[in-house]
Amino acid sequence: MKANTIQGTQVVSRVAALLRLVARKPSGSSITALVRESGLTRPTAHRLLSSLGAEGLLDYDAATGHWTLGPEVLLMGSVAAARFPLEDIARPSLRRLAEETGESAFFSVRRGNETVCLLREEGSFPVRSFVLHEGVRFPLGVASAGTAIMAFLPEEEQKDLLSSWDIHAGPFAAGHTEAVARANLEQTRSKGYAINPGLVLEGSWGMGAAVFDPAKRPAWALSLTGIEPRFREDRQEFLGRLLMEEAHRITSQLQ
Known part of the structure; x- marks a missing residue:
């Protein structure tokens, strides 16, 4: 249980770090830049980015190859703004x-x-x-x-x-x-x-x-x-x- 807890916490930290990195640039970031800045391996970064995209937290622009914040973040932000x-x-x-x-x-x-x-x-x-x-x-x-x-x-x-x-x-x-x-x-x-x-x-x-x-x-x-x-x-x-x-x-x- 303890090992699973640590592993789960690590995943949350990595996801949060990727979201923060993407949020730094309105035009988005490439996976190459995100790998360099996060210290994650490319397969790990790709897996997490794809999962965040599937949940609507990130969007992928095929034309530029950049990841940007997705619509779910906007919805969450609007709720938080009320508080x-x-x-x-x-x-x-x-x-x-x-x-x-x-x-x-x-x-x-x-x-x-x-x-x-x-x-x-x-x-x-x-x-x-x-x-x-x-x-x-x-x-x-x-x-x-x-x-x-x-x-x-x-x-x-x-x-x-x-x-x-x-x-x-x-x-x-x-x-x-x-x-x-x-x-x-x-x-x-x-x-x-x-x-x-x-x-x-x-x-x-x-x-x-x-x-x-x-x-x-x-x-x-x-x-x-x-x-x-x-x-x-x-x-x-x-x-x-x-x-x-x-x-x-x-x-x-x-x-």
């Missing part, structure tokens, strides 16, 4: 941020040791950064939303993440070294908002502010992204103030 009316609360803040700054505004949620982008509102400035979109995940402490959240976690949680930072940050560790992460966290606690100076993608800057749940824990974040000239030092205070005002507004509504 978590965050879009109704966060969307007005995103619109105000986009209108007042001209930049693209985002709302992200903490999921374990990652942040996941949930909502986006495009600004009017014609040149944009496309690093962030709905479904994109980053490790906590990477990118502005994750840094804004991690900076206000309990000290022990921060220590745990920093103790194995290279593993935690994964492919982002080269740009986000432990020393850089520590400095960014300290700066965020001092200013109240996070700044990411093109560490994910050169020339693409971001700023973020944490949103707190009723237990006073950072659970979400608002962020702005754009090209480097739009985030010059003399504009950062203005952008940071707007982010914190809207983050406080959402926090107050959630209380």
Whole structure:
């Protein structure tokens, strides 16, 4: 029984991992990319993908060879959305941020040791950064939303993440070294908002502010992204103030 339980848990973990990987790209992913990113063998990945497709959780596009999220995920999401009316609360803040700054505004949620982008509102400035979109995940402490959240976690949680930072940050560790992460966290606690100076993608800057749940824990974040000239030092205070005002507004509504 114990062996069967472990095997069943492993299957669930693999299925969840594949769904998350597919969800990262609206255009979908090929089986070659999914095998590389998941670490699964090609036969195992094919078997799981086919099963998910049969259940309507994934779709396969024969023209592109890509797997995308299926209609059952949409139905599940619509049901879940009724329990978590965050879009109704966060969307007005995103619109105000986009209108007042001209930049693209985002709302992200903490999921374990990652942040996941949930909502986006495009600004009017014609040149944009496309690093962030709905479904994109980053490790906590990477990118502005994750840094804004991690900076206000309990000290022990921060220590745990920093103790194995290279593993935690994964492919982002080269740009986000432990020393850089520590400095960014300290700066965020001092200013109240996070700044990411093109560490994910050169020339693409971001700023973020944490949103707190009723237990006073950072659970979400608002962020702005754009090209480097739009985030010059003399504009950062203005952008940071707007982010914190809207983050406080959402926090107050959630209380």
